[in-house]
Amino acid sequence: MTLDIARLLGIPTWRAFDVDDEGRVLAGSDESGSVQLVEIDTDGATTPLTALPGAVRGRYLPGERTVVVEHDTDGDERAQLSLLRLDRLTEPATVDALVPFVRDGAYVHSLLDVLPGRVLYATNRRNGVDFDVMVRGTTTDEEQVVYDRGGMVLDVAASPDSRYLAITLPGTPPLSEQLVLVNTMPATEDERVVSLTDPSEPCRHTHVRWLPDDSGLLVTTNTGRNFTGVARLDPLSGKREYLVTSDEHDVAGWPSPDGRTVLVQTNVDGTTGLSLHHTDDGSLVHDIQLPGHGWCSSPMPAPVWSPDSTRVALSFTSPLVPGDVLLVTARYGLVEQLTDSAAPLRGESLSEPAHHAVPTPDGETIPCLLYPSTSDSSGSAVVVIHGGPESQSVCAFNPTLHGLAAQGHAVVVPNVRGSTGYGKRWYSADDGRRRPDAVADLAAIHDWLPSQGIEPTRAALYGGSYGGYMVLAGLTQQPQRWAAGIDIVGMSSLVTFLRNTAGYRQAHREREYGSLADDAEFLHDASPLTHVDRIAAPLFVVHGANDPRVPLSEAEQLVDAVRGKGIECELIVYPDEGHGLARRTNRLDAYPRIFDFLARHLAR
Template identity: 35%
Template sequence: MRDIERYLNIRSAYGGSLSPSGTLAFLMDTTGVPQVWTLSEPEAWPEQRTFYDEAVSFVSCSPTREEAVFGMDEGGDERMQLYLLDLDPDPTADPIAGLTLPFDISESDARAKHRGGTSGRSEPRPSDARAKHRWGGWSHDGERFAFASNRRDEAAFDVYVQGRDERGDEAELVHEGDGWLTVEGFSPDDSALIVTEAYSSFDQDVYALDLPSGDLTHLTPHEGTVRFLSATWAPDGRGIYVVTDRDSDLLYLARVGLDGALEPVVEDDEWNVDGVALDHDTGRAIYSRNVDGYTELTVGDLDGATFRGGRTLDLPPGVAGGVSFDEGARSFSLTVTGSVENANVHVVDVTSGERERWTRASTAGVPRESFVEPELVRYESFDGLEIPAFFSVPWAANERDGAVGDGVPVVVDIHGGPESQRRPSFYALKQYFLRRGYAVFEPNVRGSTGYGTAYAHLDDVERRMDSVADVRAGVEWLSRQPVVDPDRIVAFGGSYGGFMVLAALTEYPDLWAAGVDIVGIANFVTFLENTGSWRRELREAEYGSLEDDREFLESISPVNTVDAIRAPLFVLHGANDPRVPVGEAEQVAEAAREQGVPVETLIFEDEGHGVAKLENRIEAYSRIVAFLDEHV
């Protein structure tokens, strides 16, 4: 049997961006962490452009020059810095020439710390490495870019504009914020920016920031919680397109005028319209629908409040996104992935709709035909609510008639968020579990996105534990499946999913053979007290506030009922985690041990909210698999 290291070496290529010459810049994790690579034609040999030990988080090509900005943090601390990368360097130049990093590190120190740097000159843009920098896009003339940063106040984001030839400390502060601001892009004439402000995952506002005057115009005044997402300027600069659920349970595409008037453009009576991409020069547009987790893309043209000539693309079943138009919007790049397809970047011809895969990320010798496609199922929860889930069964189990008591073990993998959705994208660890004979069950419990606003709010604050009851109902459904051994069911999840694991183990201890908590919340009070100050208010909007709901938060915190746990527990965390601080792992592991629960812990000093580095992933998941093999 192929070992787990082989599966964890299955690569992903994604996040494509097209340069003016048609060069595709993208991220690929061939070295063990995502780095910037480029291609000049489909399936050519790619050229690696960055050579860091840390993961690169995005790359965005200039609209006018052969250069790009990429982002990178240190050790998973999420304090991303921005760097300018020359995509067309002098081939005789020293590949490290001109490289200086934040912190005023000398060039020689930077080599030692990051093992090289870039192929082509790479210069840091914002220079305050203690702060987060969130990319806001290039101006259309390629002379400037915008970003949001909490340089001035860690708990709030301001808006900055910077010239491409300026250093980070020369960026111009163009607007001071007092909350979670995001820059969504320059207007077609580069005179204004879209700025959004988030109060929670389900409540945002959209503003137009006039750069010459500094005036900020509020475009979306509203009462209650309303989502305004995927904001982009209209080609004429006199309006903004958004995806919103204003006066609707489902998201739809709308146009908001600079006077605040909102006009629906594309509505759907069954599924969310969850994103839009637009080329300002041509009006060419693409919107996506989330159809039971699967992506459907439609290409056409936006003209005022009308979407013209819509044509749905032929895509493999799965998830697709990350659109980047080429010059003239004749084609666009797109990341495509599916349950049995590792992520790759495709380029689509707008006129014909023909799609060509440009990258060929390796499957590390694991045959694609060995991967398992899930079945989309639904089960009834305690109150009659229908819960969707993806259920994957090992090939060998599919080929025989199972019987209760003679079935396979199951990993119940619960997504994080909770404002998220398990969708049919490629997950190497899942395929490895299936290869080892475990089935995998992935429920989208109440509180998940993708099924309407009402469904997403069903777990808010005092209804938090109803979502845990959905997990119990899922296990009861599994126990009725002949292929499943009900005595060998594992609770597995990360981040908020880690909380769900701990809550399931304490609320329903007799259901579980083992639990795996990855960067999970054990105590909502200490989590909210210690999470990054810039995100505390957004999290309180979902979970409840320390001021008003402390007693309730204590009552649902698994660390306070850990004496109920019966199943062995594996706890994994990153020491640099700014979202769920490592103290959450430490306190629940200690408390469980004191109750005599078999506990295994693994904390990485160079990781944050998850495990990014290949060598750490190999160690982490090798130990998790050994733990499950021993106890399950």
């Protein structure tokens, strides 16, 4: 069979959302065309749980055969919460078959955590902008507001006795988080919210979890360091003690509910090492042997422990494995693979990436993955830039990359300045007015292409979201270097993007790009739309009509301007999509057209 993009997109993938004390896994499978909930039983049997129009995720309610389901409408990201009673399930549940829990389609209601008989969620229904943290019972209509101080809420962890909540909020610097402690039963209002970290400090606080008996918090942080590590934090004294660190790599951790063990992920240039450590002193318990080329947590869900601390469910992917569910037995560190997504690919010659370090004129090096062409054709290249910008291209399965390689292109996947996974210095290197430095990295990559046997006149840029912005910036700032561009849900103007993005996102994104009030002139100059007259390469643009992050107007104003110059510019708008293409039917329509476009414009 031909390894074309349609076949690659049709391969079902799996991810792990939760695991219960019996060893049953709440998983996500996109076999139907979008991610739906499926339960994997202890004997390996699978039961489809949902049949909703769009992608969903969920969590088990502890001690119950009930799932909290988070779902939206056509990718609008206005998450709604419903309950699914598994003991009453006779067929995959539609929206009408779910029990409404928190629903109001005008606002966002995001699932944060589950407790026995209660759900923690964030909602912006108070004013459409600020997110409040709520605790709502699952058998009554009673709910409590536990945090309403404004802004976005990133993560919440409840103490074992539920009296305290640790909440992470965006800090003042880009890609930083402030950690606050909320007392649900304060003696005075002044004692209700206490800041545990300095909001002005440029440091991360993620994967926050409580240790038993309210004895402290375990947090992934880079306070005082370049790379993240796993630390214990005393919420009363503020004392921090690092347990697991590396001087060369970012390290993250997820403690077991009983507080004895922490699962540690070490990010080694987009591949992952996993290990179990003691939480008392950070010493090693087990190294975990993963199949394939390493595991990565993004964009997959984070690993999740069973409530009794005996198991960890993982979402696994590698360049050769589309996406599977693994179950780790904590006592022995043994791994059981519950699904087999790679079966349809056995016997195929897939492109395997090699790591490269691309030099820049100012003395930096750009980490890159290079997927060689698997076709007899060669000499052309597609440079695929990730979104974010606070993200990382990792060694995960990507049907687009394999499809491009099968079509005859070398595929270059860089982690330009601003990418995570390489320490604080690198992810901060594009903040604010340093944005042009990241765009300049594209020119350095283009200069490097001939050393890999690639014809520099046959190179294209490809990216989504912030990656789409980088495509447009590259085409305007380096018009003679690139033969074509693919922009998927990208920003054409940082000014109009910040004005028109969802209200709850504006302040959050201004931390990264600059503010409309103070940096308007710079934002205008850094916008591709300002320099659209420089574009010389043909362009293909894809957008979702319901995108709340990068509104459709970003694509429309760009396309009008480019077509006004007489440059070829194709536009596809999908009425049932948001920020990206979540539905397989739309991907099967868009990607073959994109590939045909690239084949025409990168031909020798």
